[in-house]
Amino acid sequence: MNIAIVGLGVIGGSFAKGLQAAGYNNVYGIDVSESTLKTAVNQGMIKKGFVEANDILQDMDVIMISLYPNQIAPFVEQYKNILKDGSILTDVTGVKAAIIEKVSKVLPSTVDFVFAHPMRGSEKKGIIGADHTRFIGANALITPIPTNKEASLQLIEKLYKEIGFDQVTRVSPGKHDEQIAYVSQLMHVLSVAVVNSQQASEETLTFAGNSFQELTRIADINGELWSELFLNNRTALLTSIEHFETELNAMKLTLADNDEDELKKIFKQATSKRREWY
Amino acid sequence: MNIAIVGLGVIGGSFAKGLQAAGYNNVYGIDVSESTLKTAVNQGMIKKGFVEANDILQDMDVIMISLYPNQIAPFVEQYKNILKDGSILTDVTGVKAAIIEKVSKVLPSTVDFVFAHPMRGSEKKGIIGADHTRFIGANALITPIPTNKEASLQLIEKLYKEIGFDQVTRVSPGKHDEQIAYVSQLMHVLSVAVVNSQQASEETLTFAGNSFQELTRIADINGELWSELFLNNRTALLTSIEHFETELNAMKLTLADNDEDELKKIFKQATSKRREWY
Structure with a gap:
């Protein structure tokens, strides 16, 4: 399974570390910063890093978008034509209904998007704050939408559990x-x-x-x-x-x-x- | 120096423990509860306990009143005639101006009252929560009044420092x-x-x-x-x-x-x- 983390900040970086620690070897990073990608590779957080999402996104099975809330729908819109059929996208945003509304307008029907909220923030910023142990014992929320496949929801729930989350609860966006x-x-x-x-x-x-x-x-x-x-x-x-x-x-x-x-x-x-x- | 702690709750009990640990051997306890006094003696927090303040107060050099805010002035009024000349009273209350006003109306001129506020509370109640290590590194405030003798202020400041307080700052009650x-x-x-x-x-x-x-x-x-x-x-x-x-x-x-x-x-x-x- 190929996994891309988009945005290697404190949360994205922590997920990358956590997934590696859980035994996923094909974790790739996408970030605007070359030096962030270099750090992520050097620390063994990702297998390879890409500044251009175009160079890798079409091969990904899971795409975890760890960008700022208002960047998510534009990202999906920009790359919607190269996404692999059946791939699963997910986010880490702390608000849901507004993001779901914006993303739903641009999401192709060939992919699934599992909206999720890992509840363990940080005052730190950037990859230097990344630390997957922060997720151990933390809770997460999944907000299913009508088009979600059960298998997609379960896969994201499984990944969360494997990197240390305790309760992963499904709840309506509202x-x-x-x-x-x-x-x-x-x-x-x-x-x-x-x-x-x-x-x-x-x-x-x-x-x-x-x-x-x-x-x-x-x-x-x-x-x-x-x-x-x-x-x-x-x-x-x-x-x-x-x-x-x-x-x-x-x-x-x-x-x-x-x-x-x-x-x-x-x-x-x-x-x-x-x-x-x- | 004979020291009485009036009210062996979580704060009074912690002060008793702290004073013992600092080498004061003549620390006495006054409390309405026989069993609290017994616990305090058994744990080496006080030398002896008294339910009746009348039995001991006249021999005390320092009287630390660790009662609820509205009990302080009534306590002083009740025992004002047996207080030793030159003795120093002090409190541990988290508000000052209102307490000073009430106490000043009943305080005999033969004693001094140093109003103080140790700033390290607890959600615990009673002597079972007493733990003098809570004061280590904590701050305290002293609110001098015009009738205070400098020597009295310095003595209370010294006791606070000896049981582990870090900064003990003088500030006006207002x-x-x-x-x-x-x-x-x-x-x-x-x-x-x-x-x-x-x-x-x-x-x-x-x-x-x-x-x-x-x-x-x-x-x-x-x-x-x-x-x-x-x-x-x-x-x-x-x-x-x-x-x-x-x-x-x-x-x-x-x-x-x-x-x-x-x-x-x-x-x-x-x-x-x-x-x-x-």
């Missing part, structure tokens, strides 16, 4: 986006808003403890990527922010009213819900 | 409360609001990654303690929430307007500010 807006994108919104607060200063660290450090970690954000992720999911994200604000306002009210009983009730609910999860 | 509202209390507000969102469900963990787990950790909150901390600092906390909301609204606007340039600017600012700190 539900994916709604939940990701809540559990991931909202966290980034909050972290960024905290760091950008006018209260932030050079002295902040004199006062800060663990919780501030943890909560602001993801404010060191890849803005190029996350602006695309946010805007491709902006309706769901705005809804998540509104649900959050409902709870924020409830807490503000207890402060304004000096209402200890209500505040304790709110804390009790949070404690009990958090403990159900972890 | 500034303390303003900054703590931002770096600590606001984090708890956000975490609780996230967990209480109506989007939270049994399925949440299928979608959640590291950031959700980290950000919601402190929603498992000691509601009895934190309701007192919030309400004793509610003006500053409301201000911190408002500054946060300003940034949240700026981000909402970029989503509503699909404004990629402005969103990238916001991310850039956050990334650069976060990197100045860590």
Whole structure:
């Protein structure tokens, strides 16, 4: 089986390493950077690297597109005429419905596209951050579309499991986006808003403890990527922010009213819900 | 030097352990629970335990009050007539101005009170969570008041350093409360609001990654303690929430307007500010 990884950044590079480690010998890399490809070959991540997708794509059975969200549909459109019949494409994007809509408009019927979301990001960028062990124990989501063949879905699920993912769950694109807006994108919104607060200063660290450090970690954000992720999911994200604000306002009210009983009730609910999860 | 720890919870117990480890042999415990005192003696945390503060307080040189915020002034008032002349009291409360105001009304002029805030909390409760190594490398704040003797401030600073604290910084009570509202209390507000969102469900963990787990950790909150901390600092906390909301609204606007340039600017600012700190 010939596998191409398109885009050897931190995620693509990690997949390449993971697939090699899992025993796949025919993993090829496609990247705009010659030096990235050289690094990938030298580190044994890929068998060979190509700057021109045209030179290799027609021989690939699986094509994992690890590009920025807005680059995926244009990539498919550009190379749709050379894709091997029956080949399986897949992505690693953190939003689904908008990407599926764009890709579906250009996808040839001779290939299958399994939309997937490996859930283990990184603040790092580029191939130097690639490390397949990051996926060990991580979860992934697959968002099937009506045209997917069951065999294609199962192949991608198998590859994920083989490189260390724990749970690989199928979920509808709409539900994916709604939940990701809540559990991931909202966290980034909050972290960024905290760091950008006018209260932030050079002295902040004199006062800060663990919780501030943890909560602001993801404010060191890849803005190029996350602006695309946010805007491709902006309706769901705005809804998540509104649900959050409902709870924020409830807490503000207890402060304004000096209402200890209500505040304790709110804390009790949070404690009990958090403990159900972890 | 005779030292009493009043309230052998997770913080008081940790201080007792730390002081013993630092070579102070005359550390006594005062607690409402006989079994807590027994545990403390058995674990070598204190020399002797007392349910009745009356039985020991008059002999103490340093009295560390590790009670809930609203119990501190009543404790001082109850025992003010038996305190040894020249003794030094200190607290471990996470808010300052409101506590100082209440304590100042009842504090005899024959003793000194050094208001302090060790900044290393815990989700654990009670003496079983006591562990003095938690303080190693932690920071603490001292909020001097005009009546403090320099020698008293220095003694408390010395004790903190001896049990492992890294930086012990003096700061005005007002500034303390303003900054703590931002770096600590606001984090708890956000975490609780996230967990209480109506989007939270049994399925949440299928979608959640590291950031959700980290950000919601402190929603498992000691509601009895934190309701007192919030309400004793509610003006500053409301201000911190408002500054946060300003940034949240700026981000909402970029989503509503699909404004990629402005969103990238916001991310850039956050990334650069976060990197100045860590």
